[in-house]
Amino acid sequence: xxxxxxxxxxTGPSGVGKDTVMNELKNSHKxxxxxxxxxxxxxxxxxxxxxxxxxxxxxxFDRMDKDGELIESIEYLGNKYGTRFDEIDNAIESGxxxxxxxxxxxxxxxxxxxxxxCICLFLFPPSIKELENRLRARGRESDEQIKERLGNARIxxxxxxxxxxxxxxxxxxxxxxxxxxIVKGETVNES
Numbered sequence: 001x002x003x004x005x006x007x008x009x010x011t012g013p014s015g016v017g018k019d020t021v022m023n024e025l026k027n028s029h030k031x032x033x034x035x036x037x038x039x040x041x042x043x044x045x046x047x048x049x050x051x052x053x054x055x056x057x058x059x060x061f062d063r064m065d066k067d068g069e070l071i072e073s074i075e076y077l078g079n080k081y082g083t084r085f086d087e088i089d090n091a092i093e094s095g096x097x098x099x100x101x102x103x104x105x106x107x108x109x110x111x112x113x114x115x116x117x118c119i120c121l122f123l124f125p126p127s128i129k130e131l132e133n134r135l136r137a138r139g140r141e142s143d144e145q146i147k148e149r150l151g152n153a154r155i156x157x158x159x160x161x162x163x164x165x166x167x168x169x170x171x172x173x174x175x176x177x178x179x180x181x182i183v184k185g186e187t188v189n190e191s
Contacts (some may be wrong), residue, residue: 005092007114008032008183009100009107012123013153015135017169018101021123024176025099035087035098038064041079072102072109077148083110092117097183104159119183122163126170128153 010018026032038054040061049055056064061080065073073082083100091098092114100110107120125131131153135146160166165182169175 003095004117005094005096005098006183007035007088007092007098007100007110007118008179009102009110009118009120010123010179011102011104011107011120011156011163012169013125013131013156014149015131015138015153016123016125017134017172017175018123020172021169021175021179022099022101024172025179028173028176029180032097032099033091035083035091035100037081037083037087037100038070039079039081041081071113072106074103074105076103077145081106088114104156104162107163119165120163121179121182122160122166123175124157124160124166124168125153126168 010022012018022034026034034051036050036052036054038056038061040056040058043049043052043055047053058080061073061082064070064084065082069084069086070082071085071088073080075081081103083102083106088098088110100106102110111118111120125134128150132146132150135141135149141149167175167178167182
């Protein structure tokens, strides 16, 4: 019988480095796999269908949501995101450890259903100014979109007490290693 896998949920404001930290964690520790969500947003450069996300139409998304195939779904900045039950069940039942990047709403839905199988972690930026610098360096958003993301960040940061742990992303490698130690039970940095 396989050991049951874990779900690591990472939440944090846009631009904090969730994807970068997740990739570092996956590359350094092969026992982790990204939990692939479905989304209606356009594919970004470097993303691969079925690896980064499953890119689907709004109609497909709405049908999946209506049919109860999604454990969580959210609309964020005009795009829909969701996670399929079967993506999680198949992985943890076969002993895989999943990494999920979710908003607070999605984290609550996953935690309520898989409470014994998940670790919920909030990723902080070193400061709001550094977060703004990171958003501007990406070069993907207008000034208005950056302002909206910073407003959302302040709200998201206020929910950090809802999480099991928190980590400040000052440097990607050390941040990923701190998260790995949390998952392995080697450190206590509870919120």
